[in-house]
Amino acid sequence: MASSTADIAATAVATAHHLGHLLDEPTLALLCVRAGAYRQHPVSPADAVDHNTAATQIACPPPPALDLLVLESPLTLRTTDYHQLPREPGLLANASRLQLAWEKVQQACHCGNPQLLGEAATISAIASQQLLPKPGFDAPLDLVESAGLYGLNVAHSGSIVGLLLDRRRHDVEFLQWRLADSDIAAHWPQQHLLAMVPGGVILQ
Structure with missing residues (x-):
């Protein structure tokens, strides 16, 4: 239900791919936090990530x-x-x-x-x-x-x-x-x- 974060994550990954780069999960989480309130997992099927700093990341x-x-x-x-x-x-x-x-x-x-x-x-x-x-x-x-x-x-x-x-x-x-x-x-x-x-x- 965090559509804005999904949009941010998809845009970041697509842009990085277009420029020939890969984004790892910690970097993507940090980008999502800085670009908008982080409410959803970035790459893996289910992660828990600190909404404000992305300091805590737990994969599920x-x-x-x-x-x-x-x-x-x-x-x-x-x-x-x-x-x-x-x-x-x-x-x-x-x-x-x-x-x-x-x-x-x-x-x-x-x-x-x-x-x-x-x-x-x-x-x-x-x-x-x-x-x-x-x-x-x-x-x-x-x-x-x-x-x-x-x-x-x-x-x-x-x-x-x-x-x-x-x-x-x-x-x-x-x-x-x-x-x-x-x-x-x-x-x-x-x-x-x-x-x-x-x-x-x-x-x-």
């Missing part, structure tokens, strides 16, 4: 396959504005919760378990709600629980919410009906059913 195996029903709001928040928010107190207050989420991410990727990944995303989303409250956040959270979905994730701005699911296992049409018949549509009126893909930049 590819995440398990799953789908997302992406709910989109007409509202936007500029990344630069988001980074002006005082987030450190909230992050420190949620340190144990975020540590648990990180452990679940690693387990999910090592075991190929979408349920664990959904749990990790949900824990992180709840912590994010304390940093930047999203109106109507409880409604998609309740839907995840009542429909037995894997979990939900949010973009840093809250303008995008993703319901993590398996379109072969979960009734997407029923979910869409539930969404239309609830207050959720007032906050996130647009829906997109997407498959999660491995991240990173691949030269072809």
Whole structure:
């Protein structure tokens, strides 16, 4: 969900390739941090990278396959504005919760378990709600629980919410009906059913 960072990474790798150079992961991560707020892995299928300095980089195996029903709001928040928010107190207050989420991410990727990944995303989303409250956040959270979905994730701005699911296992049409018949549509009126893909930049 970090489209701006994906654009930066792809542009940097393509430009370097055109000039006859290869970018290693640490260099690419640093470029992404300097060019824009770093929110996504640069080259490998799943990495964790410090959003502000790129000083911490931890590689993970590819995440398990799953789908997302992406709910989109007409509202936007500029990344630069988001980074002006005082987030450190909230992050420190949620340190144990975020540590648990990180452990679940690693387990999910090592075991190929979408349920664990959904749990990790949900824990992180709840912590994010304390940093930047999203109106109507409880409604998609309740839907995840009542429909037995894997979990939900949010973009840093809250303008995008993703319901993590398996379109072969979960009734997407029923979910869409539930969404239309609830207050959720007032906050996130647009829906997109997407498959999660491995991240990173691949030269072809």
